[in-house]
Amino acid sequence: MMPLSATRRALLAFAAFALVAPGAAHAADRFVYANNSNYDTLDPHTVFDTARVATRLNFYDGLYRWADNPPRLIPWLAKSHTVSEDGLVWTFKLRDDVKFHDGTPMTAEDVVYSMERMLALGLGASVLFKPMMEPGTTKAVDTHTVSFRLKEPSAIFGSLVPDIYVVNSKLLKKQEKDGDWAQPWMTRNVAGTGSFKLKRYDPAVGFIGERFKEHFAGWGPKSLDEIEFRTVLETNTRVLGMIKGDYHGTDGYLAPDQIERLRQSPNVKILEEESMRVFHFAIHNDRPPMNDVHFRKALAYAFDYDGYIRDIMKGSVVRNPTIIPNNMWGAPKDLKGYTFDLEKAKAELAKVKGPIRPLTIGTLAGFSETEQAASLFQSTLRQIGIEVKIESAPWPTVSSRMRNREQQYDMVPYWKSTYYADPNNWLGELYGSRYIGGGNVSYYKNPEADKRIEAALVSTDQEERKRLNEEAARIVFDEAAGVWIYNTKWFGPYSTKVEGIRFSPIGNGQDMRWAYFK
Amino acid sequence: MRRLELVLTRLAWLVPTLIGLAALVFAISHVIPTDPAAIVAGENATAEQIAVVRKKLGLDQPLLIQLLSYFRDLATGDMGTSIYTQRPISEELASRLPATLELTIAAVLLATIMGIPLGVLSALRRNSLLDHSMRVLTVSGLAIPSFWLAMELQYLFAMTFGVAPLNGRIDGFGPETITGMMTIDSLLTGDWESLGSVLRHLALPSLTLALPAAATIARFTRAGVLEVINSNYVLYERAMGLPASLITWKYVLRNALISTVTQIGLIFGVLLSGAVVVEAVFDWPGLGAFAVISIIQSDHKAVMGFTIWAGAIFVLVNLIVDVIHTLIDPRSVR
Numbered sequence: 001m002m003p004l005s006a007t008r009r010a011l012l013a014f015a016a017f018a019l020v021a022p023g024a025a026h027a028a029d030r031f032v033y034a035n036n037s038n039y040d041t042l043d044p045h046t047v048f049d050t051a052r053v054a055t056r057l058n059f060y061d062g063l064y065r066w067a068d069n070p071p072r073l074i075p076w077l078a079k080s081h082t083v084s085e086d087g088l089v090w091t092f093k094l095r096d097d098v099k100f101h102d103g104t105p106m107t108a109e110d111v112v113y114s115m116e117r118m119l120a121l122g123l124g125a126s127v128l129f130k131p132m133m134e135p136g137t138t139k140a141v142d143t144h145t146v147s148f149r150l151k152e153p154s155a156i157f158g159s160l161v162p163d164i165y166v167v168n169s170k171l172l173k174k175q176e177k178d179g180d181w182a183q184p185w186m187t188r189n190v191a192g193t194g195s196f197k198l199k200r201y202d203p204a205v206g207f208i209g210e211r212f213k214e215h216f217a218g219w220g221p222k223s224l225d226e227i228e229f230r231t232v233l234e235t236n237t238r239v240l241g242m243i244k245g246d247y248h249g250t251d252g253y254l255a256p257d258q259i260e261r262l263r264q265s266p267n268v269k270i271l272e273e274e275s276m277r278v279f280h281f282a283i284h285n286d287r288p289p290m291n292d293v294h295f296r297k298a299l300a301y302a303f304d305y306d307g308y309i310r311d312i313m314k315g316s317v318v319r320n321p322t323i324i325p326n327n328m329w330g331a332p333k334d335l336k337g338y339t340f341d342l343e344k345a346k347a348e349l350a351k352v353k354g355p356i357r358p359l360t361i362g363t364l365a366g367f368s369e370t371e372q373a374a375s376l377f378q379s380t381l382r383q384i385g386i387e388v389k390i391e392s393a394p395w396p397t398v399s400s401r402m403r404n405r406e407q408q409y410d411m412v413p414y415w416k417s418t419y420y421a422d423p424n425n426w427l428g429e430l431y432g433s434r435y436i437g438g439g440n441v442s443y444y445k446n447p448e449a450d451k452r453i454e455a456a457l458v459s460t461d462q463e464e465r466k467r468l469n470e471e472a473a474r475i476v477f478d479e480a481a482g483v484w485i486y487n488t489k490w491f492g493p494y495s496t497k498v499e500g501i502r503f504s505p506i507g508n509g510q511d512m513r514w515a516y517f518k
Numbered sequence: 519m520r521r522l523e524l525v526l527t528r529l530a531w532l533v534p535t536l537i538g539l540a541a542l543v544f545a546i547s548h549v550i551p552t553d554p555a556a557i558v559a560g561e562n563a564t565a566e567q568i569a570v571v572r573k574k575l576g577l578d579q580p581l582l583i584q585l586l587s588y589f590r591d592l593a594t595g596d597m598g599t600s601i602y603t604q605r606p607i608s609e610e611l612a613s614r615l616p617a618t619l620e621l622t623i624a625a626v627l628l629a630t631i632m633g634i635p636l637g638v639l640s641a642l643r644r645n646s647l648l649d650h651s652m653r654v655l656t657v658s659g660l661a662i663p664s665f666w667l668a669m670e671l672q673y674l675f676a677m678t679f680g681v682a683p684l685n686g687r688i689d690g691f692g693p694e695t696i697t698g699m700m701t702i703d704s705l706l707t708g709d710w711e712s713l714g715s716v717l718r719h720l721a722l723p724s725l726t727l728a729l730p731a732a733a734t735i736a737r738f739t740r741a742g743v744l745e746v747i748n749s750n751y752v753l754y755e756r757a758m759g760l761p762a763s764l765i766t767w768k769y770v771l772r773n774a775l776i777s778t779v780t781q782i783g784l785i786f787g788v789l790l791s792g793a794v795v796v797e798a799v800f801d802w803p804g805l806g807a808f809a810v811i812s813i814i815q816s817d818h819k820a821v822m823g824f825t826i827w828a829g830a831i832f833v834l835v836n837l838i839v840d841v842i843h844t845l846i847d848p849r850s851v852r
Contacts, residue, residue: 030690038811040600040602040603040811041602041603041604047560048560048561048562049560049561122559122567122570122571122574123558123559123560123571124560126567127559127560127562127563127564127567128562130567131564183604184604184605187603187604187605188605200691202691202803203603203605203610204613204614204617204803204804204807204808205686205687205691205803208690208691228690230686230801231801232685232801233798233801233807233810233811234685234798234799234801236669237672237684237685237799237800237801240672240673240676240677240684241684241685243677244676244677244680244684246683246684394814396552396557396814396815396816397550397551397552397816399556399557399561400551400552400553400554400556400557400816401551401552401553403553403556403563403565403568404551404553404556407551419562429562435564436565437564437565437566437568438562438563438564438565438567438568439561439562
C-alpha cells in the first residue's frame with residue numbers, strides 16, 4: 001500500500017500547488033500583448049507584414065515615422081530632407097544624438113548598409129524599393145547626411161522611408177558569414193536604435209523588450225519599462241485572456257461578436273478608430289466570364305452591401321465604394337458605389353456574350369468575415385442563376401494561390417492593409433498592371449488607368465496626384481474590377497489600466513513608446 | 519536471442535519506413551497549391567521577386583531533384599533549414615521537444631494515476647452502479663473532442679474559478695534553461711516561484727490530454743483484472759486468507775497490467791509526437807504547435823522534419839513496448 005499512499009500524497013501536493021498557489025505575476029509595469037501571429041524572426045528587413053509589426057516598431061527606428069490617424073509622417077532618425085530638381089536624389093539630414101542599443105553612435109554609413117542589406121536580401125519592404133532603386137546608389141554624404149538616388153522620380157518614396165529600418169552595421173559585419181548579411185543571426189537578435197532593447201526571445205513564445213533609456217526621443221515619467229508580445233494563435237484564448245486581465249492588449253480587427261464579448265468585461269476598453277483597411281472581393285479579371293465587364297457589373301450589383309454591414313458586421317463599419325479608403329486623399333468622394341439590385345444584375349448578365357459557369361470563391365480559414373461574405377454572395381448569386389463553390393484555406397495558401405494567374409480563385413474576399421499612406425498602396429498595387437503577379441491579384445489591366453497610376457507615381461504636384469488617383473479610381477470603378485464593401489474600423493482592445501495608445505493604420509496600435517499604465 | 523532478433527528486425531525496418539513516410543509527406547505537401555516562395559517574399563512581392571526567392575530556396579528545381587536532395591542531406595543528419603526562422607529544423611525540433619516531453623510525462627502520469635484505480639474498482643464491482651458510471655465516463659472520455667474539452671476546462675478553471683492559468687507554459691519566460699523542462703530547471707535552480715507557475719500552467723493541458731488517456735487505461739485495466747481475477751492462483755490466495763487488498767493490488771494487478779502497459783506506451787508515443795490540438799489551444803510551445811504553424815505556412819521541410827520525428831518516435835516506442843511486453847510475459851517472445 002505504501003506506493004499508493006506516496007502517489008496519492010504526490011497527487012494531492014501537485015493539485016494543491018497547481019491550483020491554489022498564487023500566480024506569479026508579470027513584472028508590475030510590463031505591458032503584455034497577445035498577438036495572433038508568431039514571431040519567427042526579429043529581422044526587420046525580411047518581413048513586412050502587419051501581424052509582426054511590433055518587432056520593427058519597437059526595436060528599430062526608420063528615417064521618418066508614421067504616427068496618429070490619419071497617418072502623418074514625423075521626423076525620426078532624420079531631421080529633414082530635400083529632393084533634387086529632377087526628383088531623383090533624396091537627401092536626408094540625420095540626427096547626431098542617436099545610439100544603437102550597444103552604445104555605438106548611428107551614422108549615415110548605417111543607413112547605407114541598411115538599404116544595401118534590404119535590397120540584397122530581396123525580402124520584406126525591399127519589394128517596394130527594388131523597382132525604384134539599384135544597389136550601390138545610397139551614399140553617405142557625410143557622417144550625418146545620406147542620399148538615395150532613384151532610377152526614376154517617385155512620389156511615394158517619401159512615404160516609404162519609415163520602412164528603412166536602420167541596423168547597426170558594425171555589429172552586423174562582425175556576424176556576417178560568407179556574405180550572408182548576418183541573416184541567420186538577425187533572426188534571433190536585435191541591432192537597432194529602437195525604443196526597446198531585446199531582453200528575452202523565444203520564437204515559440206514571443207519576446208520581451210526593456211526600455212532603451214538612451215533613446216533619442218526621451219521618455220515620459222510613466223513610460224513602460226517592459227513590453228511582452230506573446231503569440232496566442234487561438235482567438236478565443238486571446239479574448240478570454242483580455243477578459244481575465246492576463247493581457248493588456250490584442251489585435252484590433254477581431255470579429256464583431258468577439259468585440260461585443262470584450263465590451264462586457266470591466267477589465268477591457270475598446271478604442272475605436274477609422275482605419276485604412278478596405279474589405280473587398282478581388283475578381284480574376286483575366287478569366288472568363290469575369291473578363292466581361294457586364295459579368296463583373298452583375299457581380300457588383302449582386303452583393304448585399306447593406307445587409308452584410310448591418311447584420312454580419314453589426315453596423316460597426318462604413319461602406320467604402322471604391323478601393324481607396326474613404327479617409328484617404330485621392331478617393332472620389334462623390335461616388336456612392338454599386339447598390340444591391342438583382343434586377344440590374346440580371347440585366348447586366350443578359351449582356352454577357354460568353355457562357356456563364358459556376359464560380360469558386362476562396363475564403364480565409366479562421367476569418368469569419370470572409371466566410372460569411374462568401375456565403376452571402378453565394379446565396380444572392382444563386383438568385384440570378386450563378387452557382388458558387390466556396391473553398392476555405394489558411395491565408396498563406398490563399399495568398400500564394402492569388403499570385404499565380406492559373407491558380408487564383410475566381411474571387412477572394414480579403415482586406416488590403418496599409419503599408420504606407422498613399423493611394424498607390426490600394427489603387428496602384430491592386431489594379432496597376434506593373435503590380436500584376438504581385439499585389440495586383442485581379443490581373444486587371446487597363447491602359448487608361450495605368451497611364452494615370454504611372455503619372456501619379458512620378459508627379460510631385462500633390463493636387464495633380466489627387467486628380468490622377470481619382471480619375472484612375474473612377475475607371476476601375478466603372479469597369480467593376482472588384483467588389484468593394486467597407487473600410488474597416490479598428491476596435492483596439494486594451495486593458496483599462498493602459499493609457500497613451502497612439503493608433504496609426506500602419507502600426508495598428510503596437511508602437512508602445514507612448515503607452516503607460518495609469 | 520529472439521528478443522534481439524525482434525529489436526534488430528524492427529530497427530532495420532525503421533529506415534525504409536521513415537523514407538516512405540517522408541516521400542509521402544513530400545508528395546502531399548506539393549499537392550497543395552501553395553508556393554512557399556510567394557509567402558516568404560511577402561504580400562507585395564512582384565512575380566520576378568518571388569522567382570528570385572524561389573531560386574534561392576531551391577524550389578525552382580524539379581520535385582524529384584528536391585526530394586533526392588532532401589534525402590541526401592538527411593543522410594548526413596541535416597533536416598534542412600526553416601524558410602521562416604532560418605534555423606536548422608533539427609534545432610527547432612530539439613528546442614521544442616522539452617515542452618512536449620514535459621506535457622506528455624505529466625499527462626501520462628495523471629492518466630495512469632486516474633485510469634488504473636478506476637479500472638480495478640470497475641472490475642471488482644462489475645455491473646454495479648460504479649461500473650456503469652465508469653463505463654459512461656470512459657466512453658465520454660474517448661468521445662469528447664480534445665479542443666472542446668480544452669476550452670471547457672479553460673472556462674471552468676481559468677475563467678470561472680480563476681484557479682488555473684488560461685494558457686502558456688509559465689508566467690513570463692521562465693527560469694534559466696538547463697534541460698528545457700521547466701519543472702526540472704526550476705527545481706535545479708531553486709526557483710520556487712517559477713516551479714509554482716509551471717505546475718499551474720501544466721495543470722489544464724495535461725488534464726485535457728490525460729482524461730481520454732485515462733479512459734483507455736481504465737478500460738484495458740478493467741478487462742485485464744476481469745480476466746485474471748477468476749484464476750486458480752487468485753482462488754488459492756483467497757483460500758490462504760491473504761488480505762483482499764494485497765491480492766488485488768499486488769498479485770492480480772501485476773498480471774492484469776500487461777495490456778495496460780502496452781497502451782500506456784502507445785499513448786506516450788502518440789503524445790510525444792505532438793499533441794497538436796491541445797498545444798494550439800493552450801499555446802504550449804511544443805512540437806504540436808510547431809507542426810501547426812509549419813503546415814499553415816507551408817514550410818515543407820519543417821513539416822517533413824516533424825513527420826520523420828513523429829514517425830521515428832512512434833516506431834521506437836512501439837519497439838520499446840514490445841520489448842517490455844516480452845519482459846513481463848516471456849511467452850510472447852516465442
